[in-house]
Amino acid sequence: MLKYSIKRLLSAIFTLAIILTIVFFLLRQMPIEGYFDNFDKMSEATINAQLREMGLLDPFHIQLKNFFVDLLHGDLGTSAKYLKGEDVLTIILNKAPLSLKMGLISMGISLLVGIPLGGAMARSKIWDRFGTVFIVFINAVPAAIYYIFIQIYGTTLLGINMKFDQTNWVSWILPVLSMALGNIAYYAMWLRRYMVDEMTRDYVKLARAKGASTKRITMRHVFRNSFVPMIQYLPSSILYTVCGSLYIESLYGIPGMGGLLVEVINRQDNPMVQALVMIYSCIGIVGLLIGDLMMGVVDPRISFSKKEGSR
Amino acid sequence: MHTIEDIKSKKLEKGIHEALNTPENEDELFTFADYDPSSAEKTGYSNYSYWGCTLRAFFKRKTAVFLLFVLLFLVAFTFIQPYLPGQYGDVTINDYPMSDKFVYNNQPSLHNIYSTVPEGTALSYSEIPVNDKKWPGVPDEWYAVSGKLATIRRPDRFTVLEYGEEWCKAEYKGVTGYVKNNFETKLKLPDDPTKTPYESRSNYTITLYATPEDIVNPDANADGWLYAKKETLDVGEEGIAVTNQETELYTYPSTYGFLFGTNDRGQDLWSRVWSGTRTSLYIGFMVAIVEAFVGIMVGILWGYVRKLDRILTELYNVLDNIPTTIVLILIAYVMSPSVNTIIFAMCLTRWMGMARFIRNQIIIIRDRDYNVASRCLGVSSGQIMLKNLLPYLVSVIMLRMALAIPGAIGNEVFITYIGLGIPVNTPSLGNLINEGRALFVTAPSLRYQLLFPTIVLSIITISFYIIGNTFADAADPRNHL
Numbered sequence: 072m073l074k075y076s077i078k079r080l081l082s083a084i085f086t087l088a089i090i091l092t093i094v095f096f097l098l099r100q101m102p103i104e105g106y107f108d109n110f111d112k113m114s115e116a117t118i119n120a121q122l123r124e125m126g127l128l129d130p131f132h133i134q135l136k137n138f139f140v141d142l143l144h145g146d147l148g149t150s151a152k153y154l155k156g157e158d159v160l161t162i163i164l165n166k167a168p169l170s171l172k173m174g175l176i177s178m179g180i181s182l183l184v185g186i187p188l189g190g191a192m193a194r195s196k197i198w199d200r201f202g203t204v205f206i207v208f209i210n211a212v213p214a215a216i217y218y219i220f221i222q223i224y225g226t227t228l229l230g231i232n233m234k235f236d237q238t239n240w241v242s243w244i245l246p247v248l249s250m251a252l253g254n255i256a257y258y259a260m261w262l263r264r265y266m267v268d269e270m271t272r273d274y275v276k277l278a279r280a281k282g283a284s285t286k287r288i289t290m291r292h293v294f295r296n297s298f299v300p301m302i303q304y305l306p307s308s309i310l311y312t313v314c315g316s317l318y319i320e321s322l323y324g325i326p327g328m329g330g331l332l333v334e335v336i337n338r339q340d341n342p343m344v345q346a347l348v349m350i351y352s353c354i355g356i357v358g359l360l361i362g363d364l365m366m367g368v369v370d371p372r373i374s375f376s377k378k379e380g381s382r
Numbered sequence: 383m384h385t386i387e388d389i390k391s392k393k394l395e396k397g398i399h400e401a402l403n404t405p406e407n408e409d410e411l412f413t414f415a416d417y418d419p420s421s422a423e424k425t426g427y428s429n430y431s432y433w434g435c436t437l438r439a440f441f442k443r444k445t446a447v448f449l450l451f452v453l454l455f456l457v458a459f460t461f462i463q464p465y466l467p468g469q470y471g472d473v474t475i476n477d478y479p480m481s482d483k484f485v486y487n488n489q490p491s492l493h494n495i496y497s498t499v500p501e502g503t504a505l506s507y508s509e510i511p512v513n514d515k516k517w518p519g520v521p522d523e524w525y526a527v528s529g530k531l532a533t534i535r536r537p538d539r540f541t542v543l544e545y546g547e548e549w550c551k552a553e554y555k556g557v558t559g560y561v562k563n564n565f566e567t568k569l570k571l572p573d574d575p576t577k578t579p580y581e582s583r584s585n586y587t588i589t590l591y592a593t594p595e596d597i598v599n600p601d602a603n604a605d606g607w608l609y610a611k612k613e614t615l616d617v618g619e620e621g622i623a624v625t626n627q628e629t630e631l632y633t634y635p636s637t638y639g640f641l642f643g644t645n646d647r648g649q650d651l652w653s654r655v656w657s658g659t660r661t662s663l664y665i666g667f668m669v670a671i672v673e674a675f676v677g678i679m680v681g682i683l684w685g686y687v688r689k690l691d692r693i694l695t696e697l698y699n700v701l702d703n704i705p706t707t708i709v710l711i712l713i714a715y716v717m718s719p720s721v722n723t724i725i726f727a728m729c730l731t732r733w734m735g736m737a738r739f740i741r742n743q744i745i746i747i748r749d750r751d752y753n754v755a756s757r758c759l760g761v762s763s764g765q766i767m768l769k770n771l772l773p774y775l776v777s778v779i780m781l782r783m784a785l786a787i788p789g790a791i792g793n794e795v796f797i798t799y800i801g802l803g804i805p806v807n808t809p810s811l812g813n814l815i816n817e818g819r820a821l822f823v824t825a826p827s828l829r830y831q832l833l834f835p836t837i838v839l840s841i842i843t844i845s846f847y848i849i850g851n852t853f854a855d856a857a858d859p860r861n862h863l
Contacts, residue, residue, distance in 0.1 A: 211843035272862040352703035
């Protein structure tokens with residue numbers, strides 16, 4: 072297992088380099104109009120001079136080499152447009168903690184509510200009805216819309232300002248809750264699906280014949296087995312909370328990471344895009360790895376290393 | 383109670399005694415069966431069919447069947463709607479001339495009440511043959527009317543009855559109306575124009591209007607007609623009608639209103655919602671089909687073939703971490719934004735999620751005993767994938783597919799939100815919801831513009847979710863017994 076994880080980690084570094092190269096290449100394909108605010112009024116000479124100043128006229132491999140050399144020195148560069156001249160790392164470190172905090176709280180809530188809800192749905196008819204209505208509602212109404220509803224009616228109900236205030240804990244409730252709702256529905260839905268699938272298995276029949284109580288069967292046998300497929304996604308979703316939520320952060324004016332990537336891509340702030348892509352890729356790769364390892368730990372029947380007689 | 387128990391036990395005892403005491407003939411109890419090869423073949427036969435059972439189990443669930451019909455009706459209706467009588471075009475800007483009222487942001491209404499005209503207003507009328515018009519089916523009790531009473535050509539003279547800064551009340555060939563009085567018309571005025579009546583003449587061809595309001599919006603009278611009921615008009619000579627009561631003027635398909643209201647460009651939301659549903663469902667279906675096909679193929683290979691696992695995992699890591707936004711912007715830059723571009727872009731980014739999902743499922747079951755047994759028996763990998771692994775996953779795949787269609791539609795809403803969606807001119811649920819969402823906070827009276835597309839989207843999602851879940855339950859072979 073250890074050998075497997077080390078191998079995976081080493082290859083992850085290689086993968087990261089490929090991702091960064093591709094993104095670097097794609098960013099250079101973007102229309103050059105995006106670099107200037109008043110492209111139409113500029114003369115060819117000024118455009119060329121500014122492009123040269125940004126280092127965009129060098130041959131591709133030289134640009135790439137410079138980028139990687141800087142990266143290895145721990146220099147992510149400075150923002151070109153978003154906050155001109157500001158160090159990219161400083162910008163991200165300023166924004167990330169808030170998103171992370173908010174995301175982790177909402178993640179905790181959604182796990183604490185979603186999993187018991189899914190379990191209850193698989194066992195009792197009444198909870199199944201209730202949960203299905205909830206899940207259907209959350210899935211049916213576009214997130215962007217019920218977020219607005221929660222904001223408009225929630226803020227009047229709690230008697231607080233529409234805009235987010237970091238120091239006031241009351242204003243944390245609505246954004247965190249909005250973020251959690253979708254995940255609660257997601258966990259409940261899939262846990263129910265897997266649990267219902269497991270309920271008809273032979274080992275459940277055996278346990279029942281053995282005289283185990285329904286509660287014991289659900290908790291010790293069915294729940295554990297049905298949680299295996301969900302384990303895979305758990306580390307990634309926890310790590311990804313650092314990215315924040317685009318809708319919610321723009322609705323409440325939260326100075327977090329949500330929408331930062333979309334914004335810097337739209338404004339073609341290349342150093343920012345590269346830095347963010349690198350961070351997100353690390354999260355994605357590490358998340359997938361931890362997910363795989365956890366799946367192997369929880370269900371020993373699953374193995375990733377080569378086995379005799381397997382293909 | 384005792385007596386009943388006694389009677390019962392006595393009966394039972396008697397029965398046992400009788401059974402024990404009757405003499406048994408061994409020859410009657412055991413007879414040899416003849417060997418019959420055809421009946422020996424029969425024993426293994428069962429008329430179980432997987433899909434038959436699945437469908438039977440599915441059709442037992444009333445709610446799901448009902449929603450299936452709702453969904454089919456919805457899909458059919460999106461195609462039928464443009465051919466129904468009296469429909470407005472989905473991109474037509476209903477900017478009808480001839481009225482002081484605008485059709486922008488009209489509240490939903492059954493009847494298309496366009497504007498009202500006070501009693502005694504002169505209107506020119508025209509009995510246009512019904513077939514001459516673009517829209518079919520104008521009822522007989524309607525007149526086409528216009529505020530334009532007559533055209534006064536250059537040498538013609540007319541009498542000014544009343545002088546105004548912007549308009550003059552004038553009489554021309556017995557018809558009283560209003561003419562424009564500004565730099566453009568250059569009316570010939572006497573030294574003191576307030577002393578009326580007097581004879582006047584224009585340097586240009588001018589129009590005699592029914593009401594001064596028509597002059598304020600001169601372009602509105604250029605062409606086009608409104609419709610009024612015959613009974614509200616007294617028709618006089620030379621094509622002039624005078625309203626005998628407060629008359630309501632309707633736009634062309636007269637009795638049909640804007641059921642869902644209109645948007646800020648004066649487009650009919652009813653037809654936009656249906657046309658948008660059609661576009662969105664098309665996007666959803668196409669993306670879901672490609673996603674399912676490519677995702678399942680790659681996912682099974684990825685999960686089952688160990689040699690591919692490393693390569694595909696790394697490939698997934700690479701592809702999954704290239705931000706979708708960059709891909710979308712570049713696609714939008716290379717290809718012109720259209721429905722097909724968005725389908726292409728979504729297919730390009732969404733199949734990976736499906737592949738990873740299938741891969742995780744396959745990893746869980748690939749080393750189960752029955753697969754090991756199949757491998758030991760020398761069944762080929764392809765056979766195992768198709769016959770052992772895939773049927774096992776039908777229920778989860780179905781649920782995932784059912785969610786993929788609304789998911790793709792929701793994704794379109796998001797893509798439109800960040801400004802990379804379908805051009806605003808093409809209605810789609812994403813476009814409609816985004817337009818409505820922007821108005822929801824700023825203009826509470828216009829919330830209906832968000833309401834209707836959201837309701838349709840919700841119905842679609844709910845139907846797919848419930849149908850998908852029911853079908854997933856029905857597709858699980860363990861529920862067939």
